[in-house]
Amino acid sequence: MHPEIPYLREAIIFLLAAGLIIPLLRKAGISPVLGFLFVGLIIGPFGAGRLVEDFPALSHVVFDDLEGVRRFAELGVIFLLFTIGLELSVAQLWAMRRLVFGLGSLQVTVTALAIGAIAYLFGNSLVAATIFGLGLALSSTALVMQLLTESRRLNSPTGRPSFAILLFQDLAVVPILFFVGFVGANQEGSLFSAASLAVLEAGLVIAVIFAFGRLIVGPLLQFAGGTGSREIFMATILLLVLATAALTAQAGLSMALGAFLAGLLFAGTEYRHQIASDIQPFKGLLLGLFFISVGMSLDLLAVWQVIGWIVLSVAGLLCLKAAIIFVLARLFRLPLPVAAETSILMSQGGEFAFVIISAALSYALLDVEAAQFMLLVVIVTMFLTPFLAVLARRVGQKLQASDVGAASDGPAVQDQNTVIIGGFGRVGKMLARLLEKQRVPFIAIDSDAALVARERAAGTPIYYGDASQKDVLTHVGIDKAAAFATTMDAPEIAEHVVRSIHDSWPHVKIIARARDVEHALVLQKSGAQSAIPETMEASLELCERLLAGIGFPEDVARNVTGDLREWVFASMTEKDLEEKKPD
Numbered sequence: 386m387h388p389e390i391p392y393l394r395e396a397i398i399f400l401l402a403a404g405l406i407i408p409l410l411r412k413a414g415i416s417p418v419l420g421f422l423f424v425g426l427i428i429g430p431f432g433a434g435r436l437v438e439d440f441p442a443l444s445h446v447v448f449d450d451l452e453g454v455r456r457f458a459e460l461g462v463i464f465l466l467f468t469i470g471l472e473l474s475v476a477q478l479w480a481m482r483r484l485v486f487g488l489g490s491l492q493v494t495v496t497a498l499a500i501g502a503i504a505y506l507f508g509n510s511l512v513a514a515t516i517f518g519l520g521l522a523l524s525s526t527a528l529v530m531q532l533l534t535e536s537r538r539l540n541s542p543t544g545r546p547s548f549a550i551l552l553f554q555d556l557a558v559v560p561i562l563f564f565v566g567f568v569g570a571n572q573e574g575s576l577f578s579a580a581s582l583a584v585l586e587a588g589l590v591i592a593v594i595f596a597f598g599r600l601i602v603g604p605l606l607q608f609a610g611g612t613g614s615r616e617i618f619m620a621t622i623l624l625l626v627l628a629t630a631a632l633t634a635q636a637g638l639s640m641a642l643g644a645f646l647a648g649l650l651f652a653g654t655e656y657r658h659q660i661a662s663d664i665q666p667f668k669g670l671l672l673g674l675f676f677i678s679v680g681m682s683l684d685l686l687a688v689w690q691v692i693g694w695i696v697l698s699v700a701g702l703l704c705l706k707a708a709i710i711f712v713l714a715r716l717f718r719l720p721l722p723v724a725a726e727t728s729i730l731m732s733q734g735g736e737f738a739f740v741i742i743s744a745a746l747s748y749a750l751l752d753v754e755a756a757q758f759m760l761l762v763v764i765v766t767m768f769l770t771p772f773l774a775v776l777a778r779r780v781g782q783k784l785q786a787s788d789v790g791a792a793s794d795g796p797a798v799q800d801q802n803t804v805i806i807g808g809f810g811r812v813g814k815m816l817a818r819l820l821e822k823q824r825v826p827f828i829a830i831d832s833d834a835a836l837v838a839r840e841r842a843a844g845t846p847i848y849y850g851d852a853s854q855k856d857v858l859t860h861v862g863i864d865k866a867a868a869f870a871t872t873m874d875a876p877e878i879a880e881h882v883v884r885s886i887h888d889s890w891p892h893v894k895i896i897a898r899a900r901d902v903e904h905a906l907v908l909q910k911s912g913a914q915s916a917i918p919e920t921m922e923a924s925l926e927l928c929e930r931l932l933a934g935i936g937f938p939e940d941v942a943r944n945v946t947g948d949l950r951e952w953v954f955a956s957m958t959e960k961d962l963e964e965k966k967p968d
Contacts (some may be wrong), residue, residue: 419771423672425680461671466641470648488717489553496522496709516745519561523554525735528770542832543726557739569748598650606656683764698762705733718838726781732771734763805869807852812872853882868894887912
């Protein structure tokens with residue numbers, strides 16, 4: 386440590402890893418998360434740190450203050466939860482309540498009971514077994530969310546239930562810590578009364594923080610944004626995030642949960658996109674430091690001394706959690722590939738196990754040796770998470786085709802006039818209703834498992850699947866379809882789907898929804914016979930209503946906008962539209 390600047394050497398080592406080593410590993414196709422874990426393993430006190438006595442020069446590249454690094458690395462998890470909250474809203478959270486409070490609560494409860502029962506059978510007290518069960522029931526929010534973000538699958542069929550479970554787990558940390566504190570302070574009380582009081586106190590504290598935050602966040606952001614200074618705006622954001630996290634910590638809650646609440650508060654403001662952009666570098670760097678701290682925590686020598694029990698315990702924890710999550714996911718009607726992938730991806734232990742077990746140790750509720758063994762098991766499972774993510778993805782891909790086949794009982798297209806709708810959001814639903822009224826047969830494909838389940842229950846001919854995968858399209862019989870309509874709002878995915886269908890089935894007419902005229906040009910160039918810019922149609926409708934509103938006859942207003950529409954479609958080439966603007 387530098388005598389004048391604390392942690393200067395450690396900061397230089399970390400920035401060297403983040404700026405040089407990790408980019409090289411990324412180019413080699415290695416996940417940055419895995420890279421940070423291995424860097425931490427090598428430069429930590431249990432890696433190169435063991436060789437410092439024999440090779441003193443290594444002291445310049447070794448992290449020796451593991452606890453200090455861990456405390457600083459917690460900021461990475463705080464900013465991760467903040468950005469998660471920022472991308473949501475209270476309305477979206479409520480819309481996800483079935484998965485968050487249904488699937489998530491059952492996962493934590495059933496897993497904690499199963500692990501706790503096993504721990505009790507191995508001679509732990511009822512309190513200790515309960516704490517172990519609750520701690521190991523939680524998965525790693527930081528690792529899973531980062532891996533999903535890297536692969537751009539956070540909003541995928543697997544990403545949504547994974548996020549829902551993780552979100553409930555983060556919420557559950559609050560009553561769990563209250564429970565540990567209550568039992569530690571009142572060791573004669575019953576577990577049920579402790580748990581009930583913990584949940585009640587946690588709910589009260591969260592409600593107070595959220596209600597008070599809604600009153601001050603808007604005015605503060607308006608004041609900071611009104612200064613015109615980006616530095617003042619950024620400082621205000623950091624102050625609010627860290628202050629909320631500190632307040633929740635003082636109340637005995639998780640700092641990460643406080644950051645999540647702050648993100649939810651900011652999500653309802655007009656500043657959310659600027660905040661997300663400004664906070665991204667802080668989150669990325671601090672998360673990297675968190676992953677390094679996890680790697681530094683893995684003592685391979687300690688693992689080797691009990692390697693047999695470690696292997697059995699790690700395998701047992703992974704298999705047990707995966708099996709429970711898989712069964713629950715199927716009970717919630719998630720498709721087989723999604724249930725399998727989610728269960729494998731979420732089977733590790735998580736960072737909050739350190740917090741819960743450490744809190745229990747401070748109250749002398751756990752045997753020190755048993756607690757250290759459990760933490761070793763958690764660290765090993767976290768270290769294996771990148772490999773589990775690869776395995777989960779491969780299992781999901783192998784099961785996807787067979788699951789689609791089982792759902793449809795043969796090719797879905799039985800009529801040469803059938804239209805296939807790719808994506809069943811608001812535009813897809815509107816198109817389906819129109820086709821129904823005109824008695825045109827159609828089938829829809831969507832990757833939102835919950836939406837597919839609801840629509841199928843209502844009698845809609847919809848199938849779960851990824852419309853960008855040729856195997857799925859082949860099975861639903863696209864070669865016999867009259868047309869394919871893509872209604873997806875993600876431009877890159879829409880372009881990929883259009884290009885894939887045009888290359889494989891050039892005879893199928895493709896009608897595409899486009900963001901704007903430029904996007905429509907790209908889709909037409911990719912193979913769409915027609916691409917409709919949604920912004921153009923909204924603008925034309927507005928123009929027609931405006932003309933009628935200021936006194937133009939309705940037929941005149943309709944003809945004017947119709948002429949403009951024809952001009953736009955006629956001029957949709959790569960030339961500048963302004964050069965061809967009509968008089």
